[in-house]
Amino acid sequence: MTTEPQRFEVLIVPEHAEGHDPGTLSEVALRSALVAATGETGASGYPRFAGEGIVADIDPATRTVEALLIDGSEIDYGLSARVREVGR
Template identity: 60%
Template sequence: MRTVPRRFVILLVPQHVVDRFGAAVEDSAVRSAVVEYTGEQGASGYPRYLGHGIVADVDPVTRTVEALLVDGSELDYGLTALVSDYVPS
C-alpha cells in the first residue's frame, strides 16, 4: 500500500491568468490553504484533506484535486484548484 502524504498546499487560482510574466503560481493565487490528511476517503475515492475552510479529495499520485469545497460551497466559476509544488513537512 502506498503512503498517503500528510499534507498539501491547495491554491485557488483565477483561470484567466494565462501568462504570469515569470511569477510563481503561488503569487497568482487568490487563496491558499495547508490541508491535512483526515484518514478518510472522499466520495471521489481519493484521500480527503481538510484545513482553513477547504475540504479536498486529492489524488496523491498525480496531485490532482478531484473534489473540493471552499467554506462549505463548490468552487466559484473562474477559479481553479491546484496543488502547490511546495509541500510543508
C-alpha cells in the first residue's frame, strides 16, 4: 500500500496569490481540477497526475508541480499552479 497521495486538486492562480493559504486559494483560482495518479512517471521524473484537462507531474513529498499542461498547452506567464491533497 502506497502512502503517497493518489489525488490532488490543482489550482491555477495569479502569481500574486502565491502567499495565500492553500485552503483559501480556491477563492482566487482561475481554474481548478481534480487529478488522479496515472501510474506513470513524467519526463520530470515525478509521478504523473491527470484529470479534467490537466496533466501534471507532481512531487508528492513537497506538493510542488514540476510540469504542467492545461488542455495540451503550457501555463501562461503570470499564472502559477498550486496543489492540495484530496481524499484518497
